[in-house]
Amino acid sequence: MSAPLDGGVAAPAIRARGVRKVFCAGGREVVALDGIDLDVAPGEFVCLLGPSGCGKSTLLNAVAGFSLPSSGELTALGKPVTGPGPERAMVFQEYALFPWMTVERNIAFGLEIAGAAPERQREVVDALLAKLGLGDFRDRYPKDLSGGMRQRVAIARVLAIDSPMLLMDEPFGALDALTRRSLQDELLRIWAELKKTIVFVTHGIEESIYLADRVVVMTYRPGTVKRIVPVGLPRPRDPSSAEFNALKREVTALVMEEQARHQADEAHATAD
Amino acid sequence: MASVPATRLFRSLVVPVTLLLCWEGISRAGWVTPLILPSPTAVAIRWVAYLTPLEPFDAAAGPWWRWALSGELPHDVFTSLLRIVVGFVIGAGLALPLGLVMGARPLVYELFNPVLQVLRPIPPIAYIPLAILWFGLGNPPAFFLISLGAFFPVLMNTIAGVRAVDSIYLRAARNLGAREGTLFWRVMIPAAMPYILTGVRVGIGVAFIVVIVAEMIAVNTGLGYRILEAREYFWSDKVIAGMFTIGLCGLGIDLGMSRLNNRLLRWHRGVEG
Numbered sequence: 001m002s003a004p005l006d007g008g009v010a011a012p013a014i015r016a017r018g019v020r021k022v023f024c025a026g027g028r029e030v031v032a033l034d035g036i037d038l039d040v041a042p043g044e045f046v047c048l049l050g051p052s053g054c055g056k057s058t059l060l061n062a063v064a065g066f067s068l069p070s071s072g073e074l075t076a077l078g079k080p081v082t083g084p085g086p087e088r089a090m091v092f093q094e095y096a097l098f099p100w101m102t103v104e105r106n107i108a109f110g111l112e113i114a115g116a117a118p119e120r121q122r123e124v125v126d127a128l129l130a131k132l133g134l135g136d137f138r139d140r141y142p143k144d145l146s147g148g149m150r151q152r153v154a155i156a157r158v159l160a161i162d163s164p165m166l167l168m169d170e171p172f173g174a175l176d177a178l179t180r181r182s183l184q185d186e187l188l189r190i191w192a193e194l195k196k197t198i199v200f201v202t203h204g205i206e207e208s209i210y211l212a213d214r215v216v217v218m219t220y221r222p223g224t225v226k227r228i229v230p231v232g233l234p235r236p237r238d239p240s241s242a243e244f245n246a247l248k249r250e251v252t253a254l255v256m257e258e259q260a261r262h263q264a265d266e267a268h269a270t271a272d
Numbered sequence: 273m274a275s276v277p278a279t280r281l282f283r284s285l286v287v288p289v290t291l292l293l294c295w296e297g298i299s300r301a302g303w304v305t306p307l308i309l310p311s312p313t314a315v316a317i318r319w320v321a322y323l324t325p326l327e328p329f330d331a332a333a334g335p336w337w338r339w340a341l342s343g344e345l346p347h348d349v350f351t352s353l354l355r356i357v358v359g360f361v362i363g364a365g366l367a368l369p370l371g372l373v374m375g376a377r378p379l380v381y382e383l384f385n386p387v388l389q390v391l392r393p394i395p396p397i398a399y400i401p402l403a404i405l406w407f408g409l410g411n412p413p414a415f416f417l418i419s420l421g422a423f424f425p426v427l428m429n430t431i432a433g434v435r436a437v438d439s440i441y442l443r444a445a446r447n448l449g450a451r452e453g454t455l456f457w458r459v460m461i462p463a464a465m466p467y468i469l470t471g472v473r474v475g476i477g478v479a480f481i482v483v484i485v486a487e488m489i490a491v492n493t494g495l496g497y498r499i500l501e502a503r504e505y506f507w508s509d510k511v512i513a514g515m516f517t518i519g520l521c522g523l524g525i526d527l528g529m530s531r532l533n534n535r536l537l538r539w540h541r542g543v544e545g
Contacts, residue, residue, distance in 0.1 A: 084443070086449035092444065096441060096443070098445075101539070158448075
Protein backbone atom coordinates (compact mmCIF):
# COMPACT_ATOMS: atom_id res chain seq x y z
CA MET A 1 0.00 0.00 0.00
CA SER A 2 1.23 3.51 -0.76
CA ALA A 3 1.39 6.17 1.91
CA PRO A 4 -1.81 8.19 2.39
CA LEU A 5 -1.79 11.53 0.64
CA ASP A 6 -2.82 14.07 3.24
CA GLY A 7 -3.01 17.73 2.38
CA GLY A 8 -0.94 17.45 -0.80
CA VAL A 9 2.41 17.86 0.96
CA ALA A 10 3.26 14.15 0.77
CA ALA A 11 6.93 13.23 0.60
CA PRO A 12 8.04 12.56 -2.97
CA ALA A 13 8.05 8.94 -4.10
CA ILE A 14 11.40 9.58 -5.74
CA ARG A 15 13.76 12.36 -4.85
CA ALA A 16 16.99 12.93 -6.74
CA ARG A 17 19.46 15.67 -5.86
CA GLY A 18 22.67 16.16 -7.79
CA VAL A 19 22.69 12.56 -9.02
CA ARG A 20 25.81 11.86 -11.04
CA LYS A 21 26.85 8.60 -12.66
CA VAL A 22 30.23 7.98 -14.21
CA PHE A 23 31.06 4.87 -16.21
CA CYS A 24 34.43 3.66 -17.33
CA ALA A 25 34.28 2.61 -20.96
CA GLY A 26 37.45 1.58 -22.78
CA GLY A 27 39.69 3.34 -20.29
CA ARG A 28 37.75 6.57 -20.77
CA GLU A 29 35.39 8.09 -18.23
CA VAL A 30 31.92 8.71 -19.52
CA VAL A 31 29.60 10.93 -17.51
CA ALA A 32 26.20 9.32 -18.07
CA LEU A 33 24.27 11.44 -15.61
CA ASP A 34 25.20 14.80 -14.18
CA GLY A 35 23.39 16.91 -11.62
CA ILE A 36 19.98 15.29 -11.90
CA ASP A 37 17.44 16.98 -9.66
CA LEU A 38 14.00 15.42 -9.85
CA ASP A 39 11.00 14.83 -7.62
CA VAL A 40 8.29 12.37 -8.50
CA ALA A 41 5.10 12.62 -6.45
CA PRO A 42 3.34 9.50 -5.18
CA GLY A 43 0.86 8.28 -7.75
CA GLU A 44 2.40 10.38 -10.48
CA PHE A 45 3.08 9.11 -14.00
CA VAL A 46 6.39 10.49 -15.25
CA CYS A 47 8.06 9.76 -18.57
CA LEU A 48 11.80 10.11 -19.07
CA LEU A 49 12.35 11.08 -22.68
CA GLY A 50 15.46 11.62 -24.76
CA PRO A 51 17.66 10.24 -27.53
CA SER A 52 19.79 7.13 -26.99
CA GLY A 53 22.71 7.91 -24.74
CA CYS A 54 20.87 10.51 -22.69
CA GLY A 55 21.05 8.37 -19.58
CA LYS A 56 17.32 7.82 -19.14
CA SER A 57 17.76 4.08 -18.62
CA THR A 58 20.77 4.76 -16.38
CA LEU A 59 18.59 6.95 -14.19
CA LEU A 60 15.88 4.29 -14.08
CA ASN A 61 18.43 1.61 -13.19
CA ALA A 62 19.72 3.86 -10.43
CA VAL A 63 16.22 4.20 -8.97
CA ALA A 64 15.76 0.43 -9.32
CA GLY A 65 19.03 -0.03 -7.42
CA PHE A 66 20.79 -2.06 -10.13
CA SER A 67 23.49 0.54 -10.62
CA LEU A 68 23.90 3.12 -7.88
CA PRO A 69 24.83 6.77 -8.53
CA SER A 70 28.49 7.71 -8.29
CA SER A 71 27.49 10.71 -6.22
CA GLY A 72 24.43 12.67 -5.23
CA GLU A 73 21.38 11.83 -3.22
CA LEU A 74 18.72 9.41 -4.41
CA THR A 75 15.81 8.33 -2.25
CA ALA A 76 12.77 6.27 -3.14
CA LEU A 77 9.72 6.06 -0.88
CA GLY A 78 11.63 8.01 1.75
CA LYS A 79 14.62 5.67 1.91
CA PRO A 80 18.02 6.01 0.22
CA VAL A 81 18.38 3.55 -2.64
CA THR A 82 21.02 0.95 -1.76
CA GLY A 83 20.02 -1.96 -4.01
CA PRO A 84 17.16 -3.58 -5.86
CA GLY A 85 13.92 -4.20 -4.01
CA PRO A 86 10.38 -5.33 -4.71
CA GLU A 87 8.95 -1.96 -3.67
CA ARG A 88 10.48 -0.57 -6.88
CA ALA A 89 9.32 -3.14 -9.41
CA MET A 90 10.81 -3.08 -12.87
CA VAL A 91 9.31 -3.92 -16.25
CA PHE A 92 11.98 -4.50 -18.87
CA GLN A 93 11.86 -3.91 -22.61
CA GLU A 94 13.06 -7.50 -23.11
CA TYR A 95 10.25 -8.72 -20.79
CA ALA A 96 12.77 -10.74 -18.71
CA LEU A 97 10.18 -13.43 -18.05
CA PHE A 98 11.67 -16.64 -16.74
CA PRO A 99 11.39 -18.91 -19.79
CA TRP A 100 11.44 -22.07 -17.68
CA MET A 101 8.32 -21.06 -15.79
CA THR A 102 4.75 -21.04 -16.99
CA VAL A 103 2.82 -17.78 -17.12
CA GLU A 104 1.26 -18.68 -13.78
CA ARG A 105 4.61 -19.39 -12.08
CA ASN A 106 6.13 -16.23 -13.53
CA ILE A 107 3.33 -14.10 -12.12
CA ALA A 108 3.46 -15.86 -8.75
CA PHE A 109 7.27 -15.74 -8.46
CA GLY A 110 7.52 -12.61 -6.31
CA LEU A 111 4.83 -13.86 -3.93
CA GLU A 112 6.29 -17.33 -3.82
CA ILE A 113 9.78 -16.21 -2.82
CA ALA A 114 8.25 -13.90 -0.23
CA GLY A 115 6.68 -17.01 1.29
CA ALA A 116 3.03 -16.42 0.37
CA ALA A 117 0.70 -19.38 0.85
CA PRO A 118 -0.20 -21.30 -2.33
CA GLU A 119 -3.89 -20.33 -1.98
CA ARG A 120 -2.95 -16.67 -1.75
CA GLN A 121 -0.67 -17.02 -4.81
CA ARG A 122 -3.48 -18.64 -6.74
CA GLU A 123 -5.94 -15.95 -5.77
CA VAL A 124 -3.60 -13.17 -6.92
CA VAL A 125 -2.68 -14.98 -10.14
CA ASP A 126 -6.35 -15.60 -10.97
CA ALA A 127 -7.19 -11.94 -10.47
CA LEU A 128 -4.27 -10.75 -12.59
CA LEU A 129 -4.85 -13.23 -15.39
CA ALA A 130 -8.40 -11.91 -15.63
CA LYS A 131 -7.34 -8.26 -15.34
CA LEU A 132 -4.79 -8.53 -18.15
CA GLY A 133 -6.77 -10.84 -20.41
CA LEU A 134 -4.33 -13.71 -19.95
CA GLY A 135 -6.83 -16.31 -18.74
CA ASP A 136 -6.12 -18.80 -21.52
CA PHE A 137 -2.37 -18.60 -21.12
CA ARG A 138 -1.96 -19.72 -17.51
CA ASP A 139 -0.03 -22.90 -18.33
CA ARG A 140 1.83 -21.64 -21.37
CA TYR A 141 5.53 -20.96 -21.46
CA PRO A 142 6.80 -17.51 -22.51
CA LYS A 143 8.19 -18.88 -25.79
CA ASP A 144 4.62 -19.58 -26.90
CA LEU A 145 3.43 -16.00 -26.35
CA SER A 146 3.54 -12.94 -28.59
CA GLY A 147 5.52 -9.89 -27.50
CA GLY A 148 2.41 -8.08 -26.33
CA MET A 149 1.29 -11.07 -24.28
CA ARG A 150 4.73 -11.43 -22.75
CA GLN A 151 4.73 -7.82 -21.67
CA ARG A 152 1.28 -8.31 -20.13
CA VAL A 153 2.71 -11.19 -18.12
CA ALA A 154 5.66 -9.04 -17.07
CA ILE A 155 3.25 -6.33 -15.91
CA ALA A 156 1.16 -8.91 -14.06
CA ARG A 157 4.33 -10.21 -12.42
CA VAL A 158 5.14 -6.83 -10.89
CA LEU A 159 1.50 -6.10 -10.01
CA ALA A 160 1.42 -9.39 -8.12
CA ILE A 161 3.86 -8.09 -5.54
CA ASP A 162 1.74 -4.94 -5.17
CA SER A 163 4.72 -2.64 -5.48
CA PRO A 164 3.78 1.02 -4.97
CA MET A 165 6.13 2.01 -7.76
CA LEU A 166 6.58 0.70 -11.29
CA LEU A 167 9.77 1.41 -13.19
CA MET A 168 9.31 0.74 -16.88
CA ASP A 169 12.26 0.69 -19.28
CA GLU A 170 10.91 1.20 -22.81
CA PRO A 171 8.42 -1.57 -22.09
CA PHE A 172 6.51 -1.23 -25.34
CA GLY A 173 9.50 -0.37 -27.54
CA ALA A 174 9.60 -3.75 -29.28
CA LEU A 175 5.86 -3.98 -29.97
CA ASP A 176 3.94 -3.09 -33.11
CA ALA A 177 1.96 0.16 -33.07
CA LEU A 178 -1.49 -1.36 -32.45
CA THR A 179 -0.33 -3.66 -29.65
CA ARG A 180 1.56 -0.75 -28.15
CA ARG A 181 -1.52 1.44 -28.10
CA SER A 182 -3.66 -1.20 -26.46
CA LEU A 183 -1.01 -1.85 -23.81
CA GLN A 184 -0.68 1.90 -23.22
CA ASP A 185 -4.41 2.12 -22.59
CA GLU A 186 -4.29 -0.89 -20.36
CA LEU A 187 -1.42 0.57 -18.38
CA LEU A 188 -3.31 3.85 -17.92
CA ARG A 189 -6.36 1.91 -16.73
CA ILE A 190 -4.25 -0.03 -14.21
CA TRP A 191 -2.51 3.14 -13.10
CA ALA A 192 -5.80 4.96 -12.55
CA GLU A 193 -7.20 2.01 -10.63
CA LEU A 194 -4.21 1.11 -8.49
CA LYS A 195 -2.66 4.57 -8.01
CA LYS A 196 0.89 3.42 -8.63
CA THR A 197 3.80 5.79 -9.09
CA ILE A 198 5.13 5.11 -12.58
CA VAL A 199 8.44 6.14 -14.09
CA PHE A 200 8.39 5.24 -17.75
CA VAL A 201 11.45 5.48 -19.99
CA THR A 202 10.77 5.97 -23.68
CA HIS A 203 12.12 7.57 -26.79
CA GLY A 204 8.61 7.87 -28.20
CA ILE A 205 7.55 11.50 -28.08
CA GLU A 206 3.90 10.75 -28.73
CA GLU A 207 3.96 7.89 -26.26
CA SER A 208 5.31 10.14 -23.52
CA ILE A 209 2.66 12.81 -24.08
CA TYR A 210 -0.07 10.18 -24.34
CA LEU A 211 0.85 8.63 -21.02
CA ALA A 212 2.55 11.01 -18.64
CA ASP A 213 1.54 13.65 -16.14
CA ARG A 214 4.94 15.19 -16.74
CA VAL A 215 7.51 14.52 -19.44
CA VAL A 216 11.11 14.87 -18.33
CA VAL A 217 13.18 15.69 -21.40
CA MET A 218 16.82 14.78 -20.90
CA THR A 219 19.96 16.11 -22.54
CA TYR A 220 22.39 13.98 -24.50
CA ARG A 221 25.58 13.03 -22.66
CA PRO A 222 25.99 13.95 -19.92
CA GLY A 223 22.37 13.25 -19.09
CA THR A 224 20.76 16.15 -17.29
CA VAL A 225 17.18 17.33 -17.00
CA LYS A 226 16.73 19.64 -19.98
CA ARG A 227 13.15 20.56 -19.31
CA ILE A 228 10.15 19.17 -17.49
CA VAL A 229 7.02 19.52 -19.60
CA PRO A 230 3.72 19.14 -17.72
CA VAL A 231 1.00 17.54 -19.82
CA GLY A 232 -2.18 19.17 -18.63
CA LEU A 233 -4.49 17.34 -21.05
CA PRO A 234 -7.40 15.33 -19.64
CA ARG A 235 -7.39 11.56 -20.23
CA PRO A 236 -8.18 9.75 -22.43
CA ARG A 237 -5.99 11.90 -24.62
CA ASP A 238 -6.53 12.31 -28.31
CA PRO A 239 -3.22 12.30 -30.22
CA SER A 240 -4.92 14.04 -33.15
CA SER A 241 -6.13 17.02 -31.11
CA ALA A 242 -4.62 20.48 -31.56
CA GLU A 243 -3.49 20.71 -27.92
CA PHE A 244 -1.77 17.34 -28.14
CA ASN A 245 0.03 18.34 -31.30
CA ALA A 246 1.10 21.68 -29.90
CA LEU A 247 2.75 19.83 -27.02
CA LYS A 248 4.20 17.30 -29.40
CA ARG A 249 5.81 20.08 -31.44
CA GLU A 250 7.26 21.65 -28.32
CA VAL A 251 8.68 18.38 -27.02
CA THR A 252 9.91 17.32 -30.46
CA ALA A 253 11.88 20.55 -30.77
CA LEU A 254 13.52 19.87 -27.39
CA VAL A 255 14.36 16.27 -28.23
CA MET A 256 15.67 17.12 -31.70
CA GLU A 257 18.19 19.56 -30.23
CA GLU A 258 19.61 16.68 -28.22
CA GLN A 259 19.35 14.28 -31.13
CA ALA A 260 21.48 16.74 -33.16
CA ARG A 261 24.14 16.67 -30.42
CA HIS A 262 23.96 12.89 -30.41
CA GLN A 263 24.52 12.75 -34.16
CA ALA A 264 27.35 15.26 -34.04
CA ASP A 265 28.99 13.17 -31.37
CA GLU A 266 28.63 9.99 -33.44
CA ALA A 267 30.02 11.69 -36.53
CA HIS A 268 32.93 12.86 -34.41
CA ALA A 269 33.50 9.36 -33.05
CA THR A 270 33.49 7.91 -36.56
CA ALA A 271 35.99 10.54 -37.73
CA ASP A 272 38.43 9.60 -34.96
CA MET B 273 -1.74 -39.24 -44.16
CA ALA B 274 -1.50 -42.81 -42.92
CA SER B 275 1.10 -43.58 -45.57
CA VAL B 276 3.56 -41.01 -44.18
CA PRO B 277 4.80 -43.06 -41.18
CA ALA B 278 4.89 -46.15 -43.38
CA THR B 279 6.94 -44.31 -46.00
CA ARG B 280 9.30 -43.05 -43.34
CA LEU B 281 9.69 -46.52 -41.87
CA PHE B 282 10.40 -47.88 -45.33
CA ARG B 283 13.03 -45.20 -46.02
CA SER B 284 14.73 -45.81 -42.71
CA LEU B 285 15.00 -49.52 -43.48
CA VAL B 286 16.30 -49.37 -47.06
CA VAL B 287 19.98 -48.90 -46.24
CA PRO B 288 20.23 -51.34 -43.28
CA VAL B 289 18.39 -54.11 -45.15
CA THR B 290 20.53 -53.60 -48.25
CA LEU B 291 23.72 -53.69 -46.19
CA LEU B 292 22.60 -56.86 -44.39
CA LEU B 293 21.71 -58.54 -47.68
CA CYS B 294 25.08 -57.66 -49.21
CA TRP B 295 26.86 -58.89 -46.10
CA GLU B 296 24.88 -62.14 -46.11
CA GLY B 297 25.59 -62.58 -49.81
CA ILE B 298 29.33 -62.04 -49.35
CA SER B 299 29.41 -64.58 -46.50
CA ARG B 300 27.34 -67.16 -48.35
CA ALA B 301 29.47 -66.79 -51.47
CA GLY B 302 32.45 -67.78 -49.35
CA TRP B 303 34.46 -64.66 -50.28
CA VAL B 304 35.59 -64.27 -46.67
CA THR B 305 36.04 -66.86 -43.97
CA PRO B 306 33.50 -66.85 -41.11
CA LEU B 307 36.38 -66.03 -38.79
CA ILE B 308 36.98 -62.68 -40.50
CA LEU B 309 33.35 -61.86 -41.09
CA PRO B 310 30.61 -64.24 -39.94
CA SER B 311 27.28 -63.96 -41.75
CA PRO B 312 24.45 -61.88 -40.26
CA THR B 313 22.41 -65.03 -39.68
CA ALA B 314 25.27 -66.61 -37.72
CA VAL B 315 25.53 -63.43 -35.66
CA ALA B 316 21.78 -63.41 -35.09
CA ILE B 317 21.77 -67.04 -34.00
CA ARG B 318 24.67 -66.35 -31.69
CA TRP B 319 22.96 -63.24 -30.33
CA VAL B 320 19.80 -65.21 -29.51
CA ALA B 321 21.89 -67.90 -27.81
CA TYR B 322 23.69 -65.17 -25.89
CA LEU B 323 20.34 -63.71 -24.85
CA THR B 324 18.51 -66.86 -23.81
CA PRO B 325 18.85 -68.52 -20.38
CA LEU B 326 21.44 -71.23 -19.93
CA GLU B 327 19.28 -73.38 -17.64
CA PRO B 328 15.82 -74.76 -18.45
CA PHE B 329 12.92 -73.05 -16.64
CA ASP B 330 12.41 -74.33 -13.12
CA ALA B 331 9.42 -72.88 -11.26
CA ALA B 332 10.98 -73.77 -7.90
CA ALA B 333 14.04 -71.59 -8.54
CA GLY B 334 12.10 -68.34 -8.77
CA PRO B 335 9.65 -66.32 -10.88
CA TRP B 336 9.70 -66.71 -14.66
CA TRP B 337 11.06 -63.21 -15.38
CA ARG B 338 14.11 -63.91 -13.28
CA TRP B 339 14.68 -67.03 -15.34
CA ALA B 340 14.07 -65.11 -18.57
CA LEU B 341 16.76 -62.63 -17.61
CA SER B 342 19.21 -65.24 -16.41
CA GLY B 343 21.06 -65.45 -19.74
CA GLU B 344 24.56 -64.18 -20.22
CA LEU B 345 23.54 -61.11 -22.20
CA PRO B 346 21.02 -59.64 -19.72
CA HIS B 347 23.57 -60.19 -16.99
CA ASP B 348 26.33 -58.45 -18.97
CA VAL B 349 24.07 -55.57 -19.93
CA PHE B 350 22.96 -55.13 -16.34
CA THR B 351 26.55 -55.21 -15.05
CA SER B 352 27.78 -52.70 -17.62
CA LEU B 353 24.84 -50.35 -17.10
CA LEU B 354 25.29 -50.51 -13.34
CA ARG B 355 28.94 -49.50 -13.76
CA ILE B 356 27.92 -46.63 -16.00
CA VAL B 357 25.32 -45.46 -13.50
CA VAL B 358 27.63 -45.67 -10.48
CA GLY B 359 30.55 -44.06 -12.33
CA PHE B 360 28.37 -41.40 -13.85
CA VAL B 361 26.71 -40.52 -10.55
CA ILE B 362 30.11 -40.13 -8.89
CA GLY B 363 31.59 -38.11 -11.77
CA ALA B 364 28.59 -35.91 -12.42
CA GLY B 365 27.92 -35.62 -8.70
CA LEU B 366 31.33 -34.01 -8.25
CA ALA B 367 31.28 -32.03 -11.50
CA LEU B 368 27.86 -30.44 -11.06
CA PRO B 369 28.43 -28.57 -7.77
CA LEU B 370 31.98 -27.65 -8.78
CA GLY B 371 30.76 -26.39 -12.14
CA LEU B 372 27.96 -24.36 -10.56
CA VAL B 373 30.33 -22.70 -8.11
CA MET B 374 33.03 -22.15 -10.76
CA GLY B 375 30.48 -20.63 -13.09
CA ALA B 376 29.01 -18.36 -10.45
CA ARG B 377 32.19 -17.31 -8.62
CA PRO B 378 35.06 -15.91 -10.73
CA LEU B 379 37.48 -16.41 -7.83
CA VAL B 380 36.78 -20.15 -7.66
CA TYR B 381 37.03 -20.31 -11.44
CA GLU B 382 40.45 -18.69 -11.40
CA LEU B 383 41.63 -21.03 -8.67
CA PHE B 384 40.56 -24.28 -10.32
CA ASN B 385 40.68 -23.51 -14.00
CA PRO B 386 44.46 -23.96 -14.64
CA VAL B 387 44.49 -27.45 -13.12
CA LEU B 388 41.36 -28.46 -14.98
CA GLN B 389 42.65 -27.15 -18.30
CA VAL B 390 45.68 -29.44 -18.00
CA LEU B 391 43.74 -32.47 -16.80
CA ARG B 392 40.86 -32.12 -19.22
CA PRO B 393 42.62 -33.19 -22.44
CA ILE B 394 43.94 -36.40 -20.86
CA PRO B 395 41.68 -39.21 -22.09
CA PRO B 396 40.33 -41.41 -19.28
CA ILE B 397 41.96 -44.38 -21.02
CA ALA B 398 45.37 -42.89 -20.18
CA TYR B 399 44.52 -43.29 -16.51
CA ILE B 400 44.28 -47.07 -16.83
CA PRO B 401 47.74 -47.86 -15.40
CA LEU B 402 47.21 -45.56 -12.46
CA ALA B 403 43.65 -46.79 -11.97
CA ILE B 404 44.91 -50.34 -11.60
CA LEU B 405 47.78 -49.29 -9.31
CA TRP B 406 45.48 -47.25 -7.12
CA PHE B 407 42.36 -49.37 -7.12
CA GLY B 408 43.51 -52.85 -8.11
CA LEU B 409 41.18 -54.97 -10.23
CA GLY B 410 37.40 -55.32 -10.21
CA ASN B 411 34.80 -52.58 -10.03
CA PRO B 412 36.74 -49.77 -8.26
CA PRO B 413 39.09 -48.92 -11.18
CA ALA B 414 36.15 -49.15 -13.58
CA PHE B 415 34.13 -46.72 -11.45
CA PHE B 416 37.13 -44.42 -11.28
CA LEU B 417 37.66 -44.38 -15.04
CA ILE B 418 33.97 -43.96 -15.82
CA SER B 419 33.50 -41.14 -13.35
CA LEU B 420 36.55 -39.44 -14.82
CA GLY B 421 35.03 -39.75 -18.28
CA ALA B 422 31.73 -38.28 -17.12
CA PHE B 423 33.32 -35.57 -14.98
CA PHE B 424 34.74 -33.19 -17.56
CA PRO B 425 31.84 -32.93 -20.01
CA VAL B 426 29.43 -32.23 -17.15
CA LEU B 427 31.85 -29.78 -15.53
CA MET B 428 32.69 -27.78 -18.64
CA ASN B 429 29.09 -27.52 -19.76
CA THR B 430 27.86 -26.55 -16.31
CA ILE B 431 30.44 -23.77 -16.09
CA ALA B 432 29.53 -22.54 -19.56
CA GLY B 433 25.82 -22.76 -18.71
CA VAL B 434 26.07 -20.73 -15.54
CA ARG B 435 28.25 -18.13 -17.23
CA ALA B 436 25.79 -17.87 -20.10
CA VAL B 437 22.84 -17.09 -17.83
CA ASP B 438 21.42 -13.84 -19.14
CA SER B 439 21.95 -11.24 -16.41
CA ILE B 440 18.50 -9.85 -17.08
CA TYR B 441 16.96 -12.88 -15.33
CA LEU B 442 19.12 -12.23 -12.30
CA ARG B 443 18.17 -8.57 -12.32
CA ALA B 444 14.49 -9.39 -12.68
CA ALA B 445 14.63 -11.91 -9.83
CA ARG B 446 16.53 -9.54 -7.55
CA ASN B 447 14.05 -6.85 -8.39
CA LEU B 448 11.21 -9.13 -7.32
CA GLY B 449 12.93 -9.66 -3.98
CA ALA B 450 15.07 -12.78 -4.56
CA ARG B 451 18.10 -13.30 -2.35
CA GLU B 452 21.28 -15.19 -3.23
CA GLY B 453 19.92 -18.66 -2.40
CA THR B 454 16.77 -18.15 -4.43
CA LEU B 455 18.78 -16.73 -7.31
CA PHE B 456 20.97 -19.80 -7.34
CA TRP B 457 18.28 -22.47 -7.11
CA ARG B 458 15.41 -20.83 -8.91
CA VAL B 459 17.20 -18.81 -11.58
CA MET B 460 20.80 -19.88 -12.23
CA ILE B 461 20.24 -23.63 -12.26
CA PRO B 462 17.10 -23.67 -14.43
CA ALA B 463 18.61 -21.09 -16.80
CA ALA B 464 21.77 -23.19 -17.12
CA MET B 465 19.80 -26.42 -17.54
CA PRO B 466 20.06 -26.67 -21.35
CA TYR B 467 23.86 -26.60 -21.05
CA ILE B 468 23.90 -28.92 -18.05
CA LEU B 469 21.81 -31.49 -19.88
CA THR B 470 24.08 -31.29 -22.90
CA GLY B 471 26.96 -32.04 -20.54
CA VAL B 472 25.06 -34.94 -19.03
CA ARG B 473 24.37 -36.36 -22.46
CA VAL B 474 27.98 -36.09 -23.57
CA GLY B 475 29.13 -37.39 -20.19
CA ILE B 476 26.96 -40.48 -20.46
CA GLY B 477 28.29 -41.06 -23.96
CA VAL B 478 31.87 -40.91 -22.71
CA ALA B 479 31.00 -43.11 -19.73
CA PHE B 480 29.61 -45.64 -22.17
CA ILE B 481 32.84 -45.69 -24.16
CA VAL B 482 34.96 -45.89 -21.04
CA VAL B 483 32.96 -48.73 -19.48
CA ILE B 484 33.71 -50.98 -22.45
CA VAL B 485 37.41 -50.17 -22.26
CA ALA B 486 37.50 -50.57 -18.50
CA GLU B 487 35.82 -53.95 -18.78
CA MET B 488 38.46 -55.06 -21.25
CA ILE B 489 41.23 -54.60 -18.72
CA ALA B 490 40.13 -54.69 -15.13
CA VAL B 491 37.13 -56.98 -14.69
CA ASN B 492 35.71 -60.27 -15.93
CA THR B 493 32.07 -59.37 -16.42
CA GLY B 494 30.15 -56.95 -18.62
CA LEU B 495 29.84 -56.34 -22.33
CA GLY B 496 33.42 -55.20 -22.84
CA TYR B 497 34.79 -58.27 -21.13
CA ARG B 498 32.46 -60.53 -23.15
CA ILE B 499 33.76 -59.19 -26.46
CA LEU B 500 37.35 -59.69 -25.40
CA GLU B 501 36.58 -63.18 -24.14
CA ALA B 502 34.92 -64.12 -27.44
CA ARG B 503 37.96 -62.84 -29.30
CA GLU B 504 40.19 -65.23 -27.36
CA TYR B 505 38.04 -68.14 -28.59
CA PHE B 506 37.90 -66.73 -32.13
CA TRP B 507 34.12 -66.39 -31.82
CA SER B 508 33.77 -63.57 -34.30
CA ASP B 509 30.00 -64.03 -34.39
CA LYS B 510 29.83 -63.45 -30.64
CA VAL B 511 32.13 -60.41 -30.91
CA ILE B 512 29.73 -58.87 -33.38
CA ALA B 513 26.70 -59.93 -31.30
CA GLY B 514 28.31 -58.15 -28.33
CA MET B 515 29.02 -55.06 -30.40
CA PHE B 516 25.44 -55.04 -31.60
CA THR B 517 24.26 -55.24 -27.99
CA ILE B 518 26.46 -52.26 -27.11
CA GLY B 519 24.89 -50.37 -29.99
CA LEU B 520 21.39 -51.18 -28.76
CA CYS B 521 22.24 -50.11 -25.21
CA GLY B 522 23.74 -46.85 -26.45
CA LEU B 523 20.66 -46.19 -28.54
CA GLY B 524 18.42 -46.91 -25.54
CA ILE B 525 20.39 -44.55 -23.31
CA ASP B 526 20.30 -41.82 -25.91
CA LEU B 527 16.56 -42.17 -26.43
CA GLY B 528 16.03 -42.02 -22.67
CA MET B 529 18.21 -38.91 -22.42
CA SER B 530 16.39 -37.34 -25.30
CA ARG B 531 13.04 -37.87 -23.58
CA LEU B 532 14.40 -36.49 -20.32
CA ASN B 533 15.74 -33.51 -22.26
CA ASN B 534 12.40 -32.80 -23.86
CA ARG B 535 10.62 -33.12 -20.55
CA LEU B 536 12.98 -30.86 -18.59
CA LEU B 537 13.41 -28.37 -21.41
CA ARG B 538 9.86 -28.17 -22.69
CA TRP B 539 10.03 -24.44 -22.01
CA HIS B 540 13.07 -24.07 -24.24
CA ARG B 541 12.98 -22.71 -27.74
CA GLY B 542 13.01 -25.35 -30.43
CA VAL B 543 12.02 -28.21 -28.13
CA GLU B 544 8.70 -29.79 -28.94
CA GLY B 545 6.77 -30.93 -25.87
